[in-house]
Amino acid sequence: MPVADTANRPPVLWLNALFHTEMLDDDDVFRRLHRFCGTFVDLTGIRPWLCVMTPLCHRIRVRLAEQGFAPERYAERILQLAEIAEIGYHGHFFDDQGERLVSDRFTMATAGPQMVAELAWLHALGLRPKLYTGGWWVITPELLMQLAAAGFQLDASTRGDKANRYGDRYSDTLPALGERFELIHPITEIGSLPYFGQPWPYYEAALQGLLPAWGKRDQWAVLPLHDYDLAGARGHEWQTITGLAASPLVRWMDVATALR
Numbered sequence: 001m002p003v004a005d006t007a008n009r010p011p012v013l014w015l016n017a018l019f020h021t022e023m024l025d026d027d028d029v030f031r032r033l034h035r036f037c038g039t040f041v042d043l044t045g046i047r048p049w050l051c052v053m054t055p056l057c058h059r060i061r062v063r064l065a066e067q068g069f070a071p072e073r074y075a076e077r078i079l080q081l082a083e084i085a086e087i088g089y090h091g092h093f094f095d096d097q098g099e100r101l102v103s104d105r106f107t108m109a110t111a112g113p114q115m116v117a118e119l120a121w122l123h124a125l126g127l128r129p130k131l132y133t134g135g136w137w138v139i140t141p142e143l144l145m146q147l148a149a150a151g152f153q154l155d156a157s158t159r160g161d162k163a164n165r166y167g168d169r170y171s172d173t174l175p176a177l178g179e180r181f182e183l184i185h186p187i188t189e190i191g192s193l194p195y196f197g198q199p200w201p202y203y204e205a206a207l208q209g210l211l212p213a214w215g216k217r218d219q220w221a222v223l224p225l226h227d228y229d230l231a232g233a234r235g236h237e238w239q240t241i242t243g244l245a246a247s248p249l250v251r252w253m254d255v256a257t258a259l260r
């Protein structure tokens with residue numbers, strides 16, 4: 001992994017907001033997310049990251065059917081957001097009975113075909129996501145291998161020492177939150193911080209504890225939030241973004257920068 005040039009600046013924290021985008025059929029959620037993305041671009045000059053689910057995921061399919069919301073409208077909303085955000089993929093995998101594939105229930109024999117179908121759906125919209133984040137923070141080596149084969153280059157499914165949520169196999173070997181590393185060839189890992197819809201003074205203090213190397217050498221992390229967290233929000237998420245944007249020790253990264 002090449003080291004970023006630090007010759008002319010202090011070590012910084014490279015960030016982007018990453019939404020687990022799960023309720024685009026909700027008018028209020030969609031409107032708030034669209035507004036957030038536009039304002040974020042205006043402030044940072046960088047498009048935020050939206051990892052989306054598709055109508056071929058059980059959870060979305062059920063909700064769209066219940067509400068009579070056409071999958072085509074769901075696709076239109078993703079394409080609208082793609083104009084002001086980087087579209088990634090958020091995998092929540094279910095079996096044929098609609099049971100969540102987590103822990104021992106997770107198998108690629110079941111999750112793999114769902115991923116193939118969902119990515120084909122996104123490809124048909126002209127979207128080729130390179131960025132992944134795992135639903136329920138689930139990630140496995142086999143899942144990563146299939147993502148790599150599908151062209152993914154960046155993952156944000158790990159959360160530092162909260163290892164057991166994504167698979168014991170990595171728990172003893174992962175670098176700390178804030179480090180950037182190759183999780184499985186050729187996928188780069190940048191870990192997720194806590195959800196950023198918390199009061200900024202509290203969040204700022206938490207960051208200092210979670211990223212002790214911040215300011216000592218370059219660090220990388222993503223700021224996760226659910227799209228639906230924006231509904232009924234009290235402005236904390238925007239205070240966090242503006243607070244971080246005001247810091248001389250923060251830079252905002254697009255995917256190309258994250259991989260450089």
Ligand SMILES: [Zn+2]
Nearest residue numbers: 020092135136
């Ligand atoms: Zn999710």
